[in-house]
Amino acid sequence: MPLPEMAERLTVVSCRSWPVVGCGYQPHDVAAVVVANRVIASSLVAEQLGVVAGLRRREAQRRAPGLIILSPDLAAEARAFEPVLRVLDDLTPRIEIDKPGQCSFLTRGPSRYFGGDQAMSERAARVISDAIGGSTSVHVGTADGRFAALRAAALAEPNRARVVPAGASAAFLSPLPIGLLAGGDQDPAKRKQLEDMVDVLSRLGLSSLGAFADLEAGDVIARFGAAGVRAHLWARGLDDRPGSPEDPPAELEVAIDLDPPVLRVDQAAFVAKALAEEFIRKLNARGISCARVAIGVETEHGESQLRLWRSEEAFSASAISDRMRWQLDGWLSGPVRLRPTGGLSRLVVRPDDISVAAGRQLGFWGEQTGLAERAARSIARVQGIIGVGVARVPEVRGGRSPSDRVVSIAVESVDLVERSTAPDRKAGGQVASAIAGVVAEGLLVDGVTQRWIGELPAPAPTTVHSPSIMIDVLDANEQPVMVSGRGIMIAEPAWLVLARQAPLAIQGWSGPWLLDECWWQPERRRRQVRMQLVLADGRAIVATCQQGQWAIVASYD
Amino acid sequence: MRSAAHLELVRESVTTAANLAHERTLPILPDLAAMVPSGALQRGSTLAVHGVGATSFALALAGQAVREGSFMAVIAPPSFGLAACLDFDIPLRRVVQFVLPSNVENWAQAVAAVVDGFDVVLLADRHRVSNSQARQLLARNRERGSILIRVEGPAWPDAADLRFDVSSPEWSGLGQGHGHLLARKVAVQVAGRRYHGRQRVHEIMLPAHQGGVAPAPALPAPVTHLASGPTSLVATAPAVVGRFAGADIDAMLDVADTGHTGEDAAGLDAIA
Structure with a gap:
């Protein structure tokens, strides 16, 4: 393969800390978006406090107490990004979106029209900073080659542009x-x-x-x-993957006419998913992968919107349907003046930059291929019957209460196939081994996978009652058992009474263990004692006492 | 000569049949293999688990298959403690939980769709189904070759292929104000249409000391709760014990969980 010696001149528009802005936070809020225990983006103030991308969550919280931890919401980010794209549409018709908060376009055309690279780039920075209205800053960079343009944007002053002269990318880098x-x-x-x-x-x-x-x-x-x-x-200021000079064959395009026209995002997204799968099937049949797709939407009143989405990796069906959903959501739920006037009547997906598929290595040992796809299909069907949000997947997070240790997240936010082939994150063993691990590895163990100090010891309860079940705990004299402010029980528990029911004898108990969590955050603060109880019938529960009120929070079945 | 060739033919057909049978099964933990016919879970079968410890036992039944690559669907309310999967070493990446709304009309249709896509389906939902719906689901399950494990819940018209009754739980590790729950000894009795073995009670540790399942030790596990407290308690408050006898915490928790106050509560009153 001859190495390309040319680089396209490109303008990159990058909005700072967009994942935080997309979630609706302002630059003066101390907030950070965390994925898999690592900070991926932080607000301006948080950044000044030292919360930078790549930091562990605990370390970030140490540097900025009171840090608001957010989960990424790509749909909201994309929705917030739509007005930016709208103003850029006036500059150039061909905008590639890398991810919400960052897009790029070829410099040549608009630069000629608007009087040179510098003038055009400054203009882009100005109109975008007007559009986002001070919620964050925008950085525009123009250079030969994508890597150089990205670096130029990163070095640009807030709300300004940095232009690297033609042919000077290597010297700039x-x-x-x-x-x-x-x-x-x-x-x-x-x-x-x-x-x-x-x-x-x-x-x-x-x-x-x-x-x-x-x-x-x-x-x-x-x-x-x-x-x-x-x-x-x-x-060297060159592109590793120059755009292909010829257009992809037209028969790779897939489209669907919606009759009757669709008004709601979720309905359209459902169709989009099928469309994306058909699209990928077509590409796969020809052994082609696609790194840039054009997604077009038309309404019954003839309005249309076409967006180019770019990805570092070849697109998968779920990645395409995600982008379709974001685009539809951005248009249909965006600012009222930008919304379409009629229902959606047509969806189109077209490959824009194709290459020979490198293929994906399937699991070599033990993985039965196809099972994940089968499960994903079945999930899609159940979603069709009941609605989105019916299926959830568990993820190990870590925390002191049983409901914090493993949380369930919406299946829409994960790629089931990828997830099932990824290596498992090992959950910590028993408490003793966790402590031994901390000592042996000098606290370098990943905070996620290791057990927390103060966590309920294994085994984990099989039911976590939400809301918890109010109970009374009585001593042998049928007097309520009180717990002092220091977590000392005044009397030995003997009976458990559940709302107007006959009491049960308590045969064994542990603790009480005092738990004082999140004292720095009034709304999440939790100060309680916890006990494991074994009842007369051999059943075990976890009971808590908070402000004098006993409750069953979990049971072992 | 002829008999040798004949023997070879028979041997071949027998091994083929054995292989086929193997493909029609999913693996089970060695410690539980003695409880099920042919030591494996038959694809397309329906298992019902009842009693104190039913959820743990269901996870133990499913564990090995999920570890070896099958996907598991858990149809359960959000209160289902997915963290318990870790105690049975079930890889969470192949677990999907379905939370079906309780008042949904096409519940059976949704469960059928789940059965289509997952090798192991853990049904811990208290939804009531009509007889015809239940039969359709069972037929679908047989056809798709999944394993449907029902945990507690209302009775279904057809008896399950295998029914496990978990009883007499004895926790160890917990004392009177010291220690913590470590392991539990339970007795499991197997019955059902497909079970032709001797009726006997299997004693296992569920969960065992380091998680998972283990055969119960020959000597009774030290049960600390029989130490001192309750006997003196009984001595001092016999009237109280008499009054409180027979209360069913299981039913109580159900009532509290689901908010049912109708027939269940009435039945409970009758017991109390």
């Missing part, structure tokens, strides 16, 4: 630190490869992109393989 290469790929596996490579390079004394770019391409491929070649192209 040259003094920048080598560590930036690691951020070039979002895919965790490739990112790890790049991080390892950066580690080696910096130990070899190559600390700037320029020093790396000066290496012979042949030497780089010999030492670092394909990942190294990509990074080498970036460092």
